[in-house]
Amino acid sequence: MAASDTAIIQMHHVDKHYGQLHVLQDINLDVHKGEVVVLIGPSGSGKSTLCRTINRLETIDSGEILFEGKPLPQEGKELAAYRAEIGMVFQSFNLFAHKSILDNVTLGPREVLKTPKDVAEKEAMELLERVGVAEQAHKVPAQLSGGQQQRVAIARSLAMHPKAMLFDEPTSALDPEMINEVLEVMVELAREGMTMVVVTHEMNFARRVSNRVVFMADGQIMEEASPDEFFDHPKTDRAKDFLDSIRGH
Amino acid sequence: MSAQTTSMRDALYEAPGPKTKRRTAIGTVVSLVLLGVAIFFIIRQFYITDQLNERYWSFLLEWTTWRFLLEGLWGTVRVAAVSGVISMALGLLLMLGRISNSKVLSAICRVLTDLFRSLPSLLLIYFFFLVIPKYGLRMPPFWMLTIPISLAASGVLAEVFRAGVNAVPKGQVEAAMSIGLTHGKIVWKIVLPQALRIVIPSLVSQLVVVVKDTTVAYVVSFPDLMQNARVLISNYDALVSMYFVVAIIYILINYAINHLSIYLAHRSGNKIISRETENPL
Numbered sequence: 001m002a003a004s005d006t007a008i009i010q011m012h013h014v015d016k017h018y019g020q021l022h023v024l025q026d027i028n029l030d031v032h033k034g035e036v037v038v039l040i041g042p043s044g045s046g047k048s049t050l051c052r053t054i055n056r057l058e059t060i061d062s063g064e065i066l067f068e069g070k071p072l073p074q075e076g077k078e079l080a081a082y083r084a085e086i087g088m089v090f091q092s093f094n095l096f097a098h099k100s101i102l103d104n105v106t107l108g109p110r111e112v113l114k115t116p117k118d119v120a121e122k123e124a125m126e127l128l129e130r131v132g133v134a135e136q137a138h139k140v141p142a143q144l145s146g147g148q149q150q151r152v153a154i155a156r157s158l159a160m161h162p163k164a165m166l167f168d169e170p171t172s173a174l175d176p177e178m179i180n181e182v183l184e185v186m187v188e189l190a191r192e193g194m195t196m197v198v199v200t201h202e203m204n205f206a207r208r209v210s211n212r213v214v215f216m217a218d219g220q221i222m223e224e225a226s227p228d229e230f231f232d233h234p235k236t237d238r239a240k241d242f243l244d245s246i247r248g249h
Numbered sequence: 250m251s252a253q254t255t256s257m258r259d260a261l262y263e264a265p266g267p268k269t270k271r272r273t274a275i276g277t278v279v280s281l282v283l284l285g286v287a288i289f290f291i292i293r294q295f296y297i298t299d300q301l302n303e304r305y306w307s308f309l310l311e312w313t314t315w316r317f318l319l320e321g322l323w324g325t326v327r328v329a330a331v332s333g334v335i336s337m338a339l340g341l342l343l344m345l346g347r348i349s350n351s352k353v354l355s356a357i358c359r360v361l362t363d364l365f366r367s368l369p370s371l372l373l374i375y376f377f378f379l380v381i382p383k384y385g386l387r388m389p390p391f392w393m394l395t396i397p398i399s400l401a402a403s404g405v406l407a408e409v410f411r412a413g414v415n416a417v418p419k420g421q422v423e424a425a426m427s428i429g430l431t432h433g434k435i436v437w438k439i440v441l442p443q444a445l446r447i448v449i450p451s452l453v454s455q456l457v458v459v460v461k462d463t464t465v466a467y468v469v470s471f472p473d474l475m476q477n478a479r480v481l482i483s484n485y486d487a488l489v490s491m492y493f494v495v496a497i498i499y500i501l502i503n504y505a506i507n508h509l510s511i512y513l514a515h516r517s518g519n520k521i522i523s524r525e526t527e528n529p530l
Contacts, residue, residue: 057423087427088427094423098446111434153424
């Protein structure tokens with residue numbers, strides 16, 4: 001849990017437009033090693049886009065993003081090598097539909113890290129064991145439940161030994177009863193000191209696990225605070241409204 | 250997610266109620282009667298015009314007739330198989346060129362694709378048969394037939410492959426990027442394998458078109474099934490009976506190809522490809 005002082009991800013004055021829409025406005029954000037940063041906000045606030053700019057699935061118009069003090073590579077082999085160091089978990093799992101669960105997890109290590117097949121498979125089985133889907137190793141993704149698929153997706157990212165992990169609404173596509181099995185894996189990761197940026201609507205997770213909550217609205221970071229401070233004493237009206245609306249009733 | 254494959258009928262119509270069931274039953278009876286009447290008139294017409302006379306059919310009992318037809322069939326199969334392979338390879342190359350980052354390569358491939366797709370294969374055959382030899386390039390009839398058929402099919406196949414690539418969910422590529430795969434590996438290991446599975450039915454339809462295209466072989470005097478049938482027709486003066494038999498052979502070939510497609514689609518697990526909805530932001 002102990003977040004060190006080195007900022008592993010730094011975003012300075014990041015701007016992005018989709019046509020007329022200013023989706024990211026002057027974003028400044030540091031994520032420290034071992035820190036769990038949760039991005040929350042209403043839909044359309046730009047939190048997913050922000051998350052995706054960190055491994056350049058979205059490009060930015062201006063500003064800069066640094067990883068371990070170096071600007072993100074723009075293209076080619078360097079970019080691919082950089083992405084290999086950052087895990088990414090998607091809302092819709094995106095497991096490779098034509099490959100078995102085991103092959104989903106071993107593909108990255110074998111193709112990118114050049115890990116020998118037997119080593120990669122042994123490690124993959126350990127990871128699948130850890131996320132609780134080892135028995136499914138030889139099935140294809142469509143045969144698994146959403147919760148299982150998402151846990152495989154986490155294992156697939158972990159197989160690359162990432163220095164940080166991005167979670168883009170990892171539980172939003174799941175049936176309610178499957179959300180916890182995925183969150184538990186994430187809590188476990190956070191305990192082990194993984195650097196995590198998590199876009200989520202799971203307020204309990206945010207409160208329990210994160211070191212810092214970043215609240216976004218209309219493409220801007222409105223507020224940044226410790227979870228207790230944010231949930232108990234939100235400063236901006238936007239944040240108050242948002243918290244009221246999700247607590248509701 | 251692992252949705253059962255629903256038939257077209259299930260997708261378009263709801264389960265029939267009592268009225269619909271009655272109407273369907275009446276429709277079935279009426280169409281059966283109409284079909285029976287049609288068959289009766291066809292056979293009657295054959296009879297009246299003496300097409301059922303033994304002399305038009307007896308040559309079909311001779312081994313030499315069938316040997317000649319089988320030789321033709323072998324020609325058809327050779328042209329269709331070689332054209333099928335060439336057109337798939339060429340179609341794949343055209344598609345890869347077209348989706349490449351290079352603007353020039355992409356434009357060239359687009360023009361070639363559209364050209365091959367819009368030219369009738371007969372015109373292409375005339376080009377290889379009549380024009381090219383004038384400039385000193387002589388080739389055997391087999392190639393004068395196979396190359397134009399391949400070119401015509403490659404244009405269509407390039408578009409089929411492109412549709413397949415476009416049908417692969419974007420999330421598959423993003424996931425591949427995020428584990429650090431390079432562009433080439435993403436194309437070959439993630440996108441193409443899935444795209445090919447998606448387009449298997451269209452590939453097979455195109456193979457059927459190729460088989461039918463081979464029937465213009467007479468233009469270059471290549472002995473395919475159709476050409477040999479024409480020879481038999483003039484020998485025995487048996488137009489209707491011969492074309493009847495040849496039609497059945499073509500139907501059987503294409504029936505077999507279509508069943509191959511169903512088998513392939515099942516085997517390659519077409520069903521495993523489930524599409525999740527994508528919504529970034």
